[in-house]
Amino acid sequence: MAYDLLIKSGRIYDGSGMPSYLGDVAVSGGRIAEIGRISGGAARTIDAAGLAVAPGFIDHHTHMDAQIFWDPYATSEPQHGVTSIVMGNCGLTLAPTKPSDHDALVKSFVRVEAMPRSVLELGVPWGWHTYGEYLDALDGKIGVNVGGLVGHIAVRQYAMGEESVERAATAQEIAQMKRLVLDAMESGALGFSTNRNERHMREDGKPVGSRLADDEELFGLCQVLGELNSGVIETILGLNKIEHFKFYDRLARVTGRPILWQSLQHRWAEPDLWRQQLDAVAPIFEDGYQAYGLSHTVPLVRHFTLKNCQVFDEFPTWKALMFLPVEARREALKDPATRKKMRADFAEPRKTNFHRRWDVVQVEKCAKPENRKYAGKSVAEMAALRGQDPLDAFLDLALEENLDTVFQNANNGGDSAAMGEILRSPYVLMGTSDAGAHVQFGADFGYGTTLLGLWVRERRLLTLEHAIHKLTFHIASVFGLAGRGLLRPGYAADLAIFDPQTVGSHEPEWAEDYPGNTKRLIQRSDGMHWTIVNGRPIFANGKLTGDLPGHILRGTSYRGRQAAAA
Amino acid sequence: MGVSYIPVARAGEVSEGKMKPIELGGRQLLLAHVDGRYFAFGRECSHEAADLDTGALEKSQIRCSNHGYCFDLASGECAVPQGGPSLTTLPVEVRGEEICVKLEW
Numbered sequence A: 001m002a003y004d005l006l007i008k009s010g011r012i013y014d015g016s017g018m019p020s021y022l023g024d025v026a027v028s029g030g031r032i033a034e035i036g037r038i039s040g041g042a043a044r045t046i047d048a049a050g051l052a053v054a055p056g057f058i059d060h061h062t063h064m065d066a067q068i069f070w071d072p073y074a075t076s077e078p079q080h081g082v083t084s085i086v087m088g089n090c091g092l093t094l095a096p097t098k099p100s101d102h103d104a105l106v107k108s109f110v111r112v113e114a115m116p117r118s119v120l121e122l123g124v125p126w127g128w129h130t131y132g133e134y135l136d137a138l139d140g141k142i143g144v145n146v147g148g149l150v151g152h153i154a155v156r157q158y159a160m161g162e163e164s165v166e167r168a169a170t171a172q173e174i175a176q177m178k179r180l181v182l183d184a185m186e187s188g189a190l191g192f193s194t195n196r197n198e199r200h201m202r203e204d205g206k207p208v209g210s211r212l213a214d215d216e217e218l219f220g221l222c223q224v225l226g227e228l229n230s231g232v233i234e235t236i237l238g239l240n241k242i243e244h245f246k247f248y249d250r251l252a253r254v255t256g257r258p259i260l261w262q263s264l265q266h267r268w269a270e271p272d273l274w275r276q277q278l279d280a281v282a283p284i285f286e287d288g289y290q291a292y293g294l295s296h297t298v299p300l301v302r303h304f305t306l307k308n309c310q311v312f313d314e315f316p317t318w319k320a321l322m323f324l325p326v327e328a329r330r331e332a333l334k335d336p337a338t339r340k341k342m343r344a345d346f347a348e349p350r351k352t353n354f355h356r357r358w359d360v361v362q363v364e365k366c367a368k369p370e371n372r373k374y375a376g377k378s379v380a381e382m383a384a385l386r387g388q389d390p391l392d393a394f395l396d397l398a399l400e401e402n403l404d405t406v407f408q409n410a411n412n413g414g415d416s417a418a419m420g421e422i423l424r425s426p427y428v429l430m431g432t433s434d435a436g437a438h439v440q441f442g443a444d445f446g447y448g449t450t451l452l453g454l455w456v457r458e459r460r461l462l463t464l465e466h467a468i469h470k471l472t473f474h475i476a477s478v479f480g481l482a483g484r485g486l487l488r489p490g491y492a493a494d495l496a497i498f499d500p501q502t503v504g505s506h507e508p509e510w511a512e513d514y515p516g517n518t519k520r521l522i523q524r525s526d527g528m529h530w531t532i533v534n535g536r537p538i539f540a541n542g543k544l545t546g547d548l549p550g551h552i553l554r555g556t557s558y559r560g561r562q563a564a565a566a
Numbered sequence B: 001m002g003v004s005y006i007p008v009a010r011a012g013e014v015s016e017g018k019m020k021p022i023e024l025g026g027r028q029l030l031l032a033h034v035d036g037r038y039f040a041f042g043r044e045c046s047h048e049a050a051d052l053d054t055g056a057l058e059k060s061q062i063r064c065s066n067h068g069y070c071f072d073l074a075s076g077e078c079a080v081p082q083g084g085p086s087l088t089t090l091p092v093e094v095r096g097e098e099i100c101v102k103l104e105w
Helices: A099-112 A117-123 A131-138 A152-165 A171-186 A215-228 A244-255 A273-286 A316-323 A326-334 A336-347 A369-374 A379-386 A390-400 A416-424 A447-458 A464-471 A473-479 A559-565
Strands: A003-012 A021-028 A031-036 A042-047 A052-055 A057-059 A082-087 A145-151 A191-193 A232-234 A259-264 A291-295 A300-304 A362-365 A406-412 A428-430 A495-498 A509-514 A518-522 A528-533 A536-540 B003-010 B019-024 B027-034 B037-042 B056-058 B061-063 B070-072 B078-080 B092-095 B098-104
Touching: A003 A031, A003 A495, A052 A464, A057 A447, A057 A473, A082 A495, A082 A528, A099 A117, A099 A152, A131 A145, A131 A171, A145 A152, A145 A171, A152 A171, A152 A215, A171 A191, A171 A215, A191 A215, A215 A232, A215 A244, A244 A259, A244 A273, A244 A291, A259 A273, A273 A291, A273 A416, A316 A326, A316 A336, A316 B098, A326 A336, A326 A390, A336 A390, A362 A379, A369 A379, A369 A390, A379 A390, A416 A428, A416 A447, A416 A464, A428 A447, A428 A464, A428 A473, A447 A464, A464 A473, B003 B019, B003 B027, B003 B092, B037 B092
Parallel strands: A003 A042, A003 A052, A057 A082, A082 A145, A145 A191, A191 A232, A232 A259, A259 A291, A291 A428
Antiparallel strands: A003 A021, A021 A031, A052 A495, A300 A406, A362 A406, A495 A528, A509 A518, A528 A536, B003 B098, B019 B027, B027 B037, B056 B061, B061 B070, B070 B078, B092 B098
């Protein structure tokens, strides 16, 4: 047989953003051998007619540092076409470390990333000391490709012990931290992450160590990457503020490395902030430096009826009404005097999360057949059809239907025009899945499939070619992942094969698959047929295959690579 | 336009420093007893909707165990990070042996 694997008759979206085309992809030895009309035989053939063939997606913002030990697929990543993950974000890593510091690192993961302590105690097979040993502990045991950033919190803990959460570092300690970062980078780290978020404490209420780092320390550690000319610098500063861009600008200029900052998304509470953020970052790029903003693709949609509604809790009259017993609420909502008060509540000029825009609130589902014509329309549109004022139409429709009319609203990520500009921006890096963290509160494994289903297919905000570029080569380029993220001969055969007509993500659901049968949220997908890592399927037609073809993704300053090149 | 007092617990039912899930008008809330005072607030964190029943009472605040957002129990104001979205709170009055939520519209 000429090839190990032949993917026939798919539509190839090669990750570059160039127009897609029909063709076959041949794979040999884990790499793409040939693309085009291929007539040679193969040990295995996949019929991809009607399907998109794309580079596997790269989830660059995960906290899989622990989960990857008991779950080599980092589920539910393969279900959504992800073939490579990057862990070690937000300053948190499990290496370098001394045995006496294991619990200190656990304390940070438990509180900052909301991971159950029992899971970490049961599931992390400590035994490494250096960052390189940590990566080595995973080598050969993983289904997806795994790379990592070295985290400031672990580095500081290593150099300072418990003093790391108490005080600034001395010059000697900074020098030791620099050596640790250098060693991690030369052992294969893809970059360095830090954390200055005021919310980020350890389990014992002490601030995570990186928060106590002054600029001399932080810039000194980041400059290690600058001198190596390698790796990304990932940051989290807390609530988004425009003045943060002075910091990103300085860090980018001093180090010359790509800076990753969190985050931007359209929010009605501050509807222009995302634009101000993009305007603030543009001059950094125009001057030749890189500071990429991370963005969600998943809108925070609320589905509600007036029987169970918290959308209006910021408005005192509305709030009281929405807690009344339903019969009393129904009567009150009919009362013109109450409506006058509700209207006055809305008119009061002050900042609220709810946007007070009836063209944004949607009628999702009507209970009565005669009202079903309103489904899918905004309240403003529905009111116009009824010849009513929007507030009256909103309340009257709900009252006609015994308060069972379903409405929907998204305060975050719900504005298509804004989302389009954010998603298309070259300064925005797609994906903040946080996979492996907050596991009992949410699951955003499907940020990629949501991008392809909701924003590409349904809303047509960007082309499929562009979206795939953002999920693959854009990220591979920023992270310096050589030979990945594109479909080209010689590149790793990391592939996502999916149906563009059905691809999408499900709502998260509970599973008991963590150590000790601990519950966590997983997420299924639609339309993802195959996920292939280094030429070997790990997810095929709805099931994990059991194969473990993942590689450790080591950065450009990996000393093993340098030695081999020499 | 009116006022309603809705009983949600009996005096002594919620120990000092503890919370009790309550339902009001079909919605889920928590009733907390802190320093001799009672506070009623929405069970969903206003940041990303995590269940505050798993949160921690810290003096007159509740801290969400998901992302660490902290809210003032009386005003609902987001204390950490300052300027974050407010938590839904409702006024509570002790009326005889009953702990009541006061609704005024």
